[in-house]
Amino acid sequence: MKSEIEVFREFIRNKGLRKTPEREQVVRAVFAIHDHFDVDELYVLLRRQNEKISKATIYRTIPLLLESGLIQEAYFEDGHLHYEHIYGHEHHCHLRCLECGKVIEFTEEIVKEVEEKVGERYDFLVTGHKLEVYGHCGKCKVHQ
Amino acid sequence: MKSEIEVFREFIRNKGLRKTPEREQVVRAVFAIHDHFDVDELYVLLRRQNEKISKATIYRTIPLLLESGLIQEAYFEDGHLHYEHIYGHEHHCHLRCLECGKVIEFTEEIVKEVEEKVGERYDFLVTGHKLEVYGHCGKCKVHQ
DNA sequence: GATATTATCGCAATTCGTTCTCAATAAGGA
DNA sequence: TCCTTATTGAGAACGAATTGCGATAATATC
Numbered sequence: 001m002k003s004e005i006e007v008f009r010e011f012i013r014n015k016g017l018r019k020t021p022e023r024e025q026v027v028r029a030v031f032a033i034h035d036h037f038d039v040d041e042l043y044v045l046l047r048r049q050n051e052k053i054s055k056a057t058i059y060r061t062i063p064l065l066l067e068s069g070l071i072q073e074a075y076f077e078d079g080h081l082h083y084e085h086i087y088g089h090e091h092h093c094h095l096r097c098l099e100c101g102k103v104i105e106f107t108e109e110i111v112k113e114v115e116e117k118v119g120e121r122y123d124f125l126v127t128g129h130k131l132e133v134y135g136h137c138g139k140c141k142v143h144q
Numbered sequence: 145m146k147s148e149i150e151v152f153r154e155f156i157r158n159k160g161l162r163k164t165p166e167r168e169q170v171v172r173a174v175f176a177i178h179d180h181f182d183v184d185e186l187y188v189l190l191r192r193q194n195e196k197i198s199k200a201t202i203y204r205t206i207p208l209l210l211e212s213g214l215i216q217e218a219y220f221e222d223g224h225l226h227y228e229h230i231y232g233h234e235h236h237c238h239l240r241c242l243e244c245g246k247v248i249e250f251t252e253e254i255v256k257e258v259e260e261k262v263g264e265r266y267d268f269l270v271t272g273h274k275l276e277v278y279g280h281c282g283k284c285k286v287h288q
Numbered sequence: 289g290a291t292a293t294t295a296t297c298g299c300a301a302t303t304c305g306t307t308c309t310c311a312a313t314a315a316g317g318a
Numbered sequence: 319t320c321c322t323t324a325t326t327g328a329g330a331a332c333g334a335a336t337t338g339c340g341a342t343a344a345t346a347t348c
Contacts, residue, residue, distance in 0.1 A: 018295055018344050039334080054298045059335060076220040079306075080334055095262055104266055108258050111275075118239055118277050122248055126279035131255075133262050135270035162315050162324060183305080198327045203306060223335075224305055290348085297342065308331070315324075 004031045004070055004087055011068035025051050026061040027070070036074045036082045036103070075132065077101075091128075097137035148175045148214055148231055155212035169195050170205040171214070180218045180226045180247065219276065221245075235272075241281035 002010075008027045012019055029042045029049075039058050046053045062083070065071040074084040075094070092105040111131055119126035135141075146154075152171045156163055173186045173193075183202050190197045206227070209215040218228040219238065236249040255275055263270035279285075 020296065020344070022297070052298085055334095056299080056336080057297065060296085073220075076225065081220070095266055095268060097268070098271070106262055106266070108262065110254050110258055114252050114254055114275070115277055118250055118252065119279065122239055122250070123282035124239060124241070124277075124279045125285040126277055127242070128279070129275065129277040131258070131273065131275045133259055133268075133270055133273040135263060135268045135272070138267035141269040164315075164325065166326070196327085199305095200307080200328080201326065204325085292347080293345085295342105295344075297340105299339095299341105301336105301338080303334100303336070305334085306332080309329090311327100313324105313326070316322095318319100318321080 001088065004085070007070060007087060008065075008068060011064070017064075022053050022057050023061050023064070025053055026058055027065070030065060030071060030083075030085055031087075033085075036084045038080055038082045040080075072128075072130075093131035093133065096132060096134045097140055098134050099136055099140035102137055145232065148229070151214060151231060152209075152212060155208070161208075166197050166201050167205050167208070169197055170202055171209070174209060174215060174227075174229055177229075180228045182224055182226045184224075216272075217274075219247075237275035237277065240276060240278045241284055242278050243280055243284035246281055 005024060005027055008024070009019060012023070025046060026042065029045050030037065032045065033041065039055065039062070042058050043053070043055050046058075062071075065083075066073070070087045071083045071085045074082045075096075076082070090107055092107050093111065095104040095106055096102070108131075111129060115126045115129055118124070148171055149168060152168070153163060156167070169190060170186065173189050173195075174181065176189065177185065183199065183206070186202050187197070187199050190202075206215075209227075210217070214231045215227045215229045218226045219240075220226070234251055236251050237255065239248040239250055240246070252275075255273060259270045259273055262268070
């Protein structure tokens with residue numbers, strides 16, 4: 001299996017874009033965070049490593065990462081988008097606590113069936129899905 | 145079945161808030177749009193009706209509508225959230241075309257099972273879910 | 289390897305959605 | 319009817335995201 005950087009380089013090459021250290025630092029930062037992340041977290045992480053990458057560059061790199069299939073939008077919260085890397089990961093869904101905000105990742109095969117059924121029913125070529133289940137986690141539901 | 149306005153009034157009363165014409169105009173606008181909507185669409189609709197409701201009031205009313213269960217967040221697109229009214233509607237999921245942006249609503253019973261399974265597995269009191277399936281619609285997939 | 293072309297960079301300014309501030313208003317209880 | 323105070327509208331403020339621009343550096347060409 002190719003590494004993230006290799007996938008990214010291939011993507012960049014195929015698009016006729018330039019391979020730059022800044023973009024690759026962003027890719028590395030993205031895959032160094034083994035969790036959901038937002039632009040500011042990337043920025044802070046890169047800053048701590050004494051990499052002087054501007055936020056503008058991070059914002060300009062995000063669409064490339066999305067398009068190359070390395071990351072995807074996870075959810076919108078606190079006034080901005082959060083992402084997660086998906087390359088090399090099994091697809092998963094999110095279970096979110098409405099009270100404490102905790103997010104658990106889970107996988108569920110049945111959802112694949114839903115994809116197929118719905119795709120057929122409405123003549124869609126389905127490429128993916130995003131499922132978020134929400135409620136109250138074990139700790140929080142006690143206090144009610 | 146109670147009307148939206150009645151549900152809203154009850155909610156307002158129970159919370160000890162005040163019944164105002166501005167809030168009720170927003171509720172009416174929300175249920176006048178039989179589709180997904182965003183804040184600006186509400187604003188424009190109210191403007192056309194010569195209702196002088198400020199955007200601030202709309203923004204302040206949205207959380208009340210969410211909390212009362214009359215509406216829910218549908219998806220984040222074009223830099224802002226889109227909502228839909230759910231009161232009086234069967235729960236549904238979204239099928240979105242990544243190319244033309246078309247959104248189809250569908251219902252699928254299996255998802256309920258996923259809710260139950262996951263809730264049990266992680267000790268959650270599940271209250272709902274949001275499922276978005278995406279891909280390329282019949283028209284768009286031809287052009288590829 | 290040197291040179292030319294132009295994509296990309298950082299910075300600052302800008303845009304855009306949303307929230308806040310505050311004085312004026314009006315809802316609802318006394 | 320009066321009083322208290324939640325709510326309103328208008329605009330300022332805020333934060334996320336985008337864009338313009340001069341400087342820089344990655345690639346193609348020689």
